[in-house]
Amino acid sequence: MDPQIAFIGGGNMARSLIGGLLAQDFDKSAIRVSEPYTPTREALASELGITVLDDNRRVAAGSAVWLFAVKPQVMKTVCAELRELAQAERPLVLSIAAGITATQLDSWLGGGLPVVRIMPNTPALLGAGANGLFANARVDAAQKALAERLFRATGLCTWIADEALMDTVTALSGSGPAYVFLLCEAMQAAAVKQGLPAEAARDLAVQTFVGAARMLAESGESVEVLRQRVTSPNGTTHAAITAFEDGGLRRLVQTALDAATARGIALSREND
Ligand SMILES: NC(=O)C1=CN([C@@H]2O[C@H](COP(=O)(O)OP(=O)(O)OC[C@H]3O[C@@H](n4cnc5c(N)ncnc54)[C@H](O)[C@@H]3O)[C@@H](O)[C@H]2O)C=CC1
Ligand SMILES: O=C(O)[C@@H]1CCC=N1
Structure with a gap:
């Protein structure tokens, strides 16, 4: 059975990632998206046949994996809104935001969480993406394998040991x-x-x-x-x-x- 994934933010990159998962026969009912912009929400729901709500907490609650796909500028506010729930549920946290570090995400969500930071790129839409991944020390082997499985649906995955180099990955393959x-x-x-x-x-x-x-x-x-x-x-x-x-x-x-x-x-x- 596929794990429940909550996408926080349903913009361009979230759409590409979801497209990749669905192309790999990932269970539609295991994907939920939170997206505040009504036209994007309606388009995602009707075109991909997935559940899309305008409520980060409702979407995240009960999901084993939270995938943050919002702009770096709103990440701190979004995390603050989910902090209490994150501490209660302790999900695997994934983020594709440029620049924002695993330490920042973890501390904004209350601390002690497994965080994988991923830098994808837009060819993900065609399954031809390139993803650099960094895991913090809380991420175990099964969670690493899960993160890799999700992003492999969109293309190549390369693990990066030193988080400082994620900005280089962003400069190389993200942009x-x-x-x-x-x-x-x-x-x-x-x-x-x-x-x-x-x-x-x-x-x-x-x-x-x-x-x-x-x-x-x-x-x-x-x-x-x-x-x-x-x-x-x-x-x-x-x-x-x-x-x-x-x-x-x-x-x-x-x-x-x-x-x-x-x-x-x-x-x-x-x-x-
Ligand atoms: N576009 C690209 O080529 C790449 C983007 N990224 C990263 O992916 C992230 C998303 O980028 P895009 O998909 O291009 O942007 P986007 O603007 O298409 O998507 C962001 C979505 O978040 C939604 N949003 C705004 N405030 C929100 C809130 N409070 N709660 C939930 N959702 C909210 C917006 O309505 C929008 O649909 C960024 O952090 C960016 O750094 C990473 C790699 C490549
Ligand atoms: O331009 C940006 O900030 C994002 C991250 C990599 C590609 N697009």
């Missing part, structure tokens, strides 16, 4: 899809500027990302070797790669990931 979309956007725009029709630019750019990603995942070759194979001596790719390198792409990527990591740390401080 990462947006970097890929940005590069795709910029490549399309450049091709259109050279005269390619927008539809052809989109089709060719998108398939280039799909094909390249499949090669990364399936070829067994390193990313460097795959890049070198495209790059003929003194050819067109060499000209473009030289422009990227001379323009400081690697330095820029480091700066971008450093900024995302710093923002994760700041989210923790600002919302304490």
Whole structure:
């Protein structure tokens, strides 16, 4: 039998995670969601056929697993509302909020609880997600296995031993899809500027990302070797790669990931 899971917050990521669970034949009646925004609540209930209420306490009560999928900015208030119930029921606490630490969650919920912090990403919607997971010392082997089972329904799971690195995971794979979309956007725009029709630019750019990603995942070759194979001596790719390198792409990527990591740390401080 599947454990009862309470989703606190039914926004984009909760929807992707629930979609993944349902695709794996997880029992619908074991999932309940608390969501205050009426259109989101009604859409979730009608499209996924699950119970969605506007009451965090009612949804959480009696659930073995509480999965917090609200924004970091509201997490402390939401935890305060559930503190008494958390101490009475001692659920397994899961959170996908960027920046908010397991120690913060545990203390806001009254202390002494098993907490798993997970950083998913939006490809979870297609079962192609990447999840970094960190467990605090209260989480036992069975709870770890349960957390992993739930998130495996949405994609790959990697355990992170040092919680400080969860902000790096957020900067890499949590935010990462947006970097890929940005590069795709910029490549399309450049091709259109050279005269390619927008539809052809989109089709060719998108398939280039799909094909390249499949090669990364399936070829067994390193990313460097795959890049070198495209790059003929003194050819067109060499000209473009030289422009990227001379323009400081690697330095820029480091700066971008450093900024995302710093923002994760700041989210923790600002919302304490
Ligand atoms: N969007 C992304 O790519 C990723 C987001 N995350 C994290 O996931 C969390 C949720 O993000 P999204 O789903 O993108 O945001 P979202 O805004 O789509 O979802 C949050 C939901 O929480 C609901 N909510 C607001 N106040 C509430 C309350 N007091 N009680 C219960 N529910 C409440 C909102 O109505 C909304 O539907 C965030 O903490 C974010 O850091 C993590 C990884 C990736
Ligand atoms: O931008 C954010 O803060 C969230 C966390 C990772 C992806 N989206």
